[in-house]
Amino acid sequence: MAETPKSNFVDLRNISKAFEPHEPNGRPISVIDDVSMQVDEGEFIVYLGPSGCGKTTLMRIVGGLEIASAGEVFLAGERVVGPDRKKGMVFQAYTSFPWLSVFENIRFGTRYRNDVNAAQKKEIAQHYLKLVGLGEFSDYYVNRISGGMRQRVAIARTLAAAPDILLMDEPFGALDAQTREFLQSQLLEINREERKTTIFVTHDVEEAVVLADRIFMFSTRPATVIEEIKVADHLGEARGVEGKTAEAFFHLCNHVRDLMRQEAIRTESLAQQELMKQN
Amino acid sequence: MNSQSLFAYRGTSSTRADVVLGIMSFVAFILLWYAVAFFEVVPQRFLPTPDKVVAALYKMLTEQQFLDDIGISVARVWVAFFMSAVLAIPIGIWMSSYRIVGTLTEPIIDFIRYLPVPALVPLLIIWFGIGESSKIAVLWMGTFFQLVLLIADDAKRVPREFIETGFTLGAKPRQITWDIVFRSMLPKIIDNLRITLGWCWTYIIIAEIVAANAGIGHAIWSARRFVKTPEVMAGILTVGIIGLLTDQAIRLAHRRAFKYL
Numbered sequence A: 001m002a003e004t005p006k007s008n009f010v011d012l013r014n015i016s017k018a019f020e021p022h023e024p025n026g027r028p029i030s031v032i033d034d035v036s037m038q039v040d041e042g043e044f045i046v047y048l049g050p051s052g053c054g055k056t057t058l059m060r061i062v063g064g065l066e067i068a069s070a071g072e073v074f075l076a077g078e079r080v081v082g083p084d085r086k087k088g089m090v091f092q093a094y095t096s097f098p099w100l101s102v103f104e105n106i107r108f109g110t111r112y113r114n115d116v117n118a119a120q121k122k123e124i125a126q127h128y129l130k131l132v133g134l135g136e137f138s139d140y141y142v143n144r145i146s147g148g149m150r151q152r153v154a155i156a157r158t159l160a161a162a163p164d165i166l167l168m169d170e171p172f173g174a175l176d177a178q179t180r181e182f183l184q185s186q187l188l189e190i191n192r193e194e195r196k197t198t199i200f201v202t203h204d205v206e207e208a209v210v211l212a213d214r215i216f217m218f219s220t221r222p223a224t225v226i227e228e229i230k231v232a233d234h235l236g237e238a239r240g241v242e243g244k245t246a247e248a249f250f251h252l253c254n255h256v257r258d259l260m261r262q263e264a265i266r267t268e269s270l271a272q273q274e275l276m277k278q279n
Numbered sequence B: 001m002n003s004q005s006l007f008a009y010r011g012t013s014s015t016r017a018d019v020v021l022g023i024m025s026f027v028a029f030i031l032l033w034y035a036v037a038f039f040e041v042v043p044q045r046f047l048p049t050p051d052k053v054v055a056a057l058y059k060m061l062t063e064q065q066f067l068d069d070i071g072i073s074v075a076r077v078w079v080a081f082f083m084s085a086v087l088a089i090p091i092g093i094w095m096s097s098y099r100i101v102g103t104l105t106e107p108i109i110d111f112i113r114y115l116p117v118p119a120l121v122p123l124l125i126i127w128f129g130i131g132e133s134s135k136i137a138v139l140w141m142g143t144f145f146q147l148v149l150l151i152a153d154d155a156k157r158v159p160r161e162f163i164e165t166g167f168t169l170g171a172k173p174r175q176i177t178w179d180i181v182f183r184s185m186l187p188k189i190i191d192n193l194r195i196t197l198g199w200c201w202t203y204i205i206i207a208e209i210v211a212a213n214a215g216i217g218h219a220i221w222s223a224r225r226f227v228k229t230p231e232v233m234a235g236i237l238t239v240g241i242i243g244l245l246t247d248q249a250i251r252l253a254h255r256r257a258f259k260y261l
Helices: A055-062 A102-108 A118-131 A147-160 A177-194 A205-211 A231-235 A241-245 A247-278 B015-038 B050-063 B066-097 B099-113 B117-128 B132-156 B160-168 B173-210 B216-225 B229-257
Strands: A010-019 A029-039 A044-048 A070-075 A087-090 A165-169 A197-202 A214-218 A225-230
Touching: A010 A055, A029 A055, A029 A070, A029 A225, A044 A055, A044 A205, A055 A070, A055 A165, A055 A197, A087 A147, A087 B160, A102 A118, A102 A147, A118 A147, A147 A165, A147 A177, A177 A205, A197 A205, A205 A247, A214 A247, A225 A231, A225 A247, A231 A247, B015 B050, B050 B066, B050 B229, B066 B099, B066 B132, B066 B173, B066 B216, B066 B229, B099 B132, B117 B132, B117 B173, B132 B173, B160 B173, B173 B216, B173 B229, B216 B229
Parallel strands: A044 A197, A044 A214, A087 A165, A165 A197
Antiparallel strands: A010 A029, A010 A070, A214 A225
């Protein structure tokens, strides 16, 4: 029974978030407005939206790194109150530790686990080292390897901690197009093998369509879900990086891009009206 | 334009060239000094030739127990330096870890660090007498408050993502402090310790000149009383040499220990 994926594995209930105003008498800045969603175990979710819209903040709330102003998050039936090993995170910035080798970095992911012994930890690290294809670079210091490789180290390290959910905050944002595409296909492969529930944040439409089972499109600040897209409904089996040339892929990308454009136009005109009112 | 050139704007050079040039600048300095003294541009009573200074140093070492003075000064410096470091490192990291600690301590530390150390010498002598403890206190006052702020700053510069990574891998704050923050900033800590050690040598000489019956500062001050300029200069030179050697030794150890940099 444990093998069947649980539905409602991640459950966001009416999440809102406002930051303290910058000026003493300013209004609080609302970044997320009443977002709810349910994610099944093993699903690959992509948060797509314009830069600075609050999608990263929402993901950080799921990870316990940020506290919601209102609403609750449940992961595997437990309420999220703070960060821990169950919510693994991969950042856009390189977070592999420069004082450790590739292998030691990946093994660091197992350091605070008490469900496995030292020998098992080493085995786990070996497994993920191979899974991300860095076996040959095991002993390299991480600042001797490329940015794409560093992100693979970060992914392997996070998986080695055996989290319930993998949270990825534009992890390929700083990489060139070719490396980015390669890592996308590798991530899909890893996902096929690990079936890890994932929330992936990006503002790149193609990346979203390639990776996601489901895409949540967000409005500009404060973030609300403007559309939810089940990718399989549009692409069928023509998924992944190889499916990029399929016609259906183009159509879906264009559809999503249109939505993004409309959202951008809407916010621009809103901002204009706001300015005109002030003057 | 060849960027592998010593004369190009921000050009690069080889280690070998750097070493040769470094030695050459020393040699040029000594030659210039020799010329100025030899032709008595300045009277030799005020500026003796380098060989007279070296001879004075040799005499001090062999006949006047100058080695004991050096030993005493070195011991004072290292004891005070050690006391500064073992307190400043944990407190500095602690200041950066918890807002309450930083906010409470930073203003007062900032104030104390601007107090001129030489002005504190009389006060510290009243408090601690003219024994060893007053010298240690001078050095400690001069270095601890500077070092603790440098450490706190370095700790704050550890990327936030490193710390958040720690949390999401299941580390507790204490484990993050030791396994990630301390380890990440360790090369910076060593750098700051090296710089602080240099300050210690300034303060020890001041402290020993004011009140001491041994130490390099005391030797310099006694020689002054009889206008033995070569001996005064030999004393100063000794501090310079010790400083240069320790500095280079720490740099070398730094390079060996942190190969990943």
